[in-house]
Amino acid sequence: MKRDGSASNCGMLLACAAALFIASYAASCAAPPRPTLVPDGYRSWSLTTNVRLDYPIPGHEDRYRVIQMNEKGFTFTRAEGPSGRVDFPEGTIIAKDIFPTSNPGPTDLPVMLTAMIKAPSDPDARGGWLWVIKDLSSGMETLQKGDFCVRCHANANEAHPYGSKNPGGAFSDYVFFVPGRQSAASSTGAY
Ligand code: HEC
8 A cells, every 4th residue: 555655656746847847848938048137246347427327317216326337338439520429339238226315325225227238139139239127136137128218218319418418419329428428518407
């Protein structure tokens, strides 16, 4: 009796294991997991602007923001003249930390990260960039496949009210704060 019982338990276990295997296989087929898009060390990268970003912008209220970019991004090209176009190389990552308040203390941490990753041949790219929101408490990254982010960032490609304001209306590769331009910026109250 005992022997029969354990044999059937074992059979059930095997069936369960097989079902689990099939389930995880099916799940991995449905959505192949992407490797982490924004590496952990991004806070050691250089800033794209020295402007203090604590003034309100649409969608973010007045939460304090810090923008950093990987080294690759700083090799971007800029054509001559005020309307000379700007292009960032493939592999550029721009990561913007968003804090919970407009004036965080030295020990306060950002709650959210939004990022742009230049990947023109990726099917999920919009305007040549992947648009990512990362929940910093869980580490979960969500790729924005609609046009919510890119539609607003298209304003960076013409004159706009932020940072340098892009008065020449240069194509700026969807980036508002192009390094080196903000010397002409009126730092706050732009919006
Ligand atoms: C309604 C307009 C708007 C929307 C929508 C928007 N952004 Fe932005 N974003 C801005 C502005 C303005 C800046 C300039 C920096 C600042 O003041 O925070 C910016 C800056 C950034 C930057 C730094 C690079 C730069 O352009 O200077 C990143 C990265 C970024 N946004 C990611 C995102 C992602 C990802 C989304 C979608 C989830 C998104 N943004 C949606 C307006 C917007």
